Amino acid sequence: MTTPLPPHPPAKLPRRGILAGAAAIAGISVATIAAQLGSAPAAHAVGKPSGPNAQGRPLTTPPLIIEGGTIVDPETGDAVEDGVLVLDGGRVSAAGTRDQTRKAVAAVAGRSQVLNASGRWVVPGLVDVHVHANALADARAILQGGATSVRSGSSSFYQDVALAALPEWAPGVSPRMTPAGLFISPDLGDSLLADPDLAPLATLSGGVKETSDLAYLTRVNLQHGAKVIKTRANPRAGLPGQDPRELVYNQEQLSAVVKAANGAGVLCHAYSAEGIDGAVRAGVRSIEHGVFVTESTIAEMARRGTYFTPTMDAITSMATSSDPVLAARGKEYTPILQAAVRAAKDAGVTIVAGTDSFGTDVTPIGTEARLLAEAGLTPLEALQSATVHAARLLGQDDVGRLVRGSLSDVVVVDADPLADVSALERVRVVVAQGAVIRNGL
Numbered sequence: 009m010t011t012p013l014p015p016h017p018p019a020k021l022p023r024r025g026i027l028a029g030a031a032a033i034a035g036i037s038v039a040t041i042a043a044q045l046g047s048a049p050a051a052h053a054v055g056k057p058s059g060p061n062a063q064g065r066p067l068t069t070p071p072l073i074i075e076g077g078t079i080v081d082p083e084t085g086d087a088v089e090d091g092v093l094v095l096d097g098g099r100v101s102a103a104g105t106r107d108q109t110r111k112a113v114a115a116v117a118g119r120s121q122v123l124n125a126s127g128r129w130v131v132p133g134l135v136d137v138h139v140h141a142n143a144l145a146d147a148r149a150i151l152q153g154g155a156t157s158v159r160s161g162s163s164s165f166y167q168d169v170a171l172a173a174l175p176e177w178a179p180g181v182s183p184r185m186t187p188a189g190l191f192i193s194p195d196l197g198d199s200l201l202a203d204p205d206l207a208p209l210a211t212l213s214g215g216v217k218e219t220s221d222l223a224y225l226t227r228v229n230l231q232h233g234a235k236v237i238k239t240r241a242n243p244r245a246g247l248p249g250q251d252p253r254e255l256v257y258n259q260e261q262l263s264a265v266v267k268a269a270n271g272a273g274v275l276c277h278a279y280s281a282e283g284i285d286g287a288v289r290a291g292v293r294s295i296e297h298g299v300f301v302t303e304s305t306i307a308e309m310a311r312r313g314t315y316f317t318p319t320m321d322a323i324t325s326m327a328t329s330s331d332p333v334l335a336a337r338g339k340e341y342t343p344i345l346q347a348a349v350r351a352a353k354d355a356g357v358t359i360v361a362g363t364d365s366f367g368t369d370v371t372p373i374g375t376e377a378r379l380l381a382e383a384g385l386t387p388l389e390a391l392q393s394a395t396v397h398a399a400r401l402l403g404q405d406d407v408g409r410l411v412r413g414s415l416s417d418v419v420v421v422d423a424d425p426l427a428d429v430s431a432l433e434r435v436r437v438v439v440a441q442g443a444v445i446r447n448g449l
C-alpha cells in the first residue's frame with residue numbers, strides 16, 4: 009500500500025513561498041527559520057547567481073546567405089530553383105528568387121557569410137519529436153543528423169531542461185529542445201535524485217502508481233521546467249524481459265497525468281490496443297510507438313486530433329538485434345506498424361517523425377522520414393512529418409518552413425526530397441540558430 013503524498017508543491021511557488029508555507033503550518037515565523045539557517049542559504053535561494061557574463065551577453069552569429077540551391081517549402085510542396093535564403097538576427101529575412109531577395113541581400117552585404125548551394129536542395133531544419141538527450145554530445149549528434157528542433161522523450165536528471173536554455177546563449181550547441189524532464193513511470197530509479205522535491209516518492213514501495221502520486225510527479229516536472237510530460241501505458245519493447253503488451257498505467261492513471269499536466273502536452277509510450285486506447289481517451293497529445301493500435305482507436309485519434317509518432321526506426325531496427333526475442337519482435341511488429349501508419353494516414357491522423365534516439369546513438373531524422381515513406385506516406389507527407397506537422401505538435405509556427413520570420417534553422421541535402429525523401433538522410437549542411445555547425449559543401 010502507498011500513503012498519499014502531501015499536496016505540495018503548488019505550481020510555481022518560489023522556495024521562499026514554500027518556506028513561508030512550511031513555517032505557517034509549523035506555527036513558527038519565517039524569521040526564526042531564516043535565523044536558524046543563517047543568511048547564506050536564504051541568499052542562495054533567491055535570484056540568479058552572479059558571475060561571468062551574468063548580466064547576459066549571448067553569443068551571436070553573422071548573417072548568412074545560402075544561394076543557388078532549390079528551396080523547398082514543406083507546407084506547400086513548392087520549390088524555388090536557384091533560390092536565395094537570407095538569415096539575419098536569428099530569423100529568415102528573405103527566401104525566394106534572386107529578384108525577390110535582392111533587398112535583403114543588400115541589407116547584409118559586407119557582413120554576411122555566404123554558402124553556395126548550387127545543385128543542392130535547401131530545406132528547413134528538421135524536427136525529431138522523440139529523442140532522449142542527456143549530454144552535450146547527445147545534443148551535438150542530434151544536430152549533426154539534421155534535427156534542429158526536438159521534443160524530449162524524457163531525460164534522467166533534467167538535462168533536457170538545461171539543454172533547452174542553451175540556444176538563446178550559445179547558437180549551435182543544442183537543438184531547440186522542448187523538454188519533458190523525468191519519465192512518469194512507476195520506477196524512478198536514480199532519477200529520484202533529480203530534485204529534492206522527489207524525496208517523498210521514496211516512501212512508495214510499489215512505485216508511482218496512485219493517481220495522487222502521478223499528479224505530484226507531474227507537478228514536480230513542470231516546476232522544474234518541463235514543457236511537455238512523457239508517460240507510458242505499457243512496458244518497453246526494446247527489453248527482451250519485458251512484455252510491451254502488459255499494462256503499466258490504465259486510462260484513469262493516465263487521466264491523472266493529463267490533468268496535472270495542466271495543458272502541457274502529454275506524450276505516451278504505448279503498444280497494446282488497450283494501452284493506446286486508454287491513453288487516447290485520457291487525452292494525451294501524442295501516441296509514441298503505437299504498434300497495436302486498432303481501427304476504432306485510430307478513428308478516435310482523428311476525432312480528437314491526437315498525433316501519432318510511430319518511431320519506425322526504433323521498431324524496425326529491433327529486427328536486426330542479436331537478441332533472438334528482440335529480433336523476432338522486430339520482424340513481427342514492423343509490418344503491423346506499417347499497416348497502422350497507412351490506416352492512420354487514411355483516417356486523417358497527423359503522423360510525426362520521431363527516432364527515439366538515445367544518447368549519442370542517434371538515428372538521422374531523415375532515416376525516420378524514409379521509413380515512413382516506405383510504410384506508405386508520399387515523399388511530401390514524409391517531409392511534412394519531420395517539419396510542419398512536427399512543428400505544429402510543438403506549437404511552433406516559426407519552425408518547419410523557410411519563409412520570412414522563420415527561425416534560422418536550415419538543412420542542405422544532395423538530392424530532391426520531394427522525389428525521394430531518403431535525400432534527407434544525406435545531410436550536407438546544418439545551420440542551427442544561425443550557426444553553421446556542419447558544412448560539407
Ligand SMILES: [Zn+2]
Nearest residue numbers: 138140161364
Ligand atoms: Zn523513448
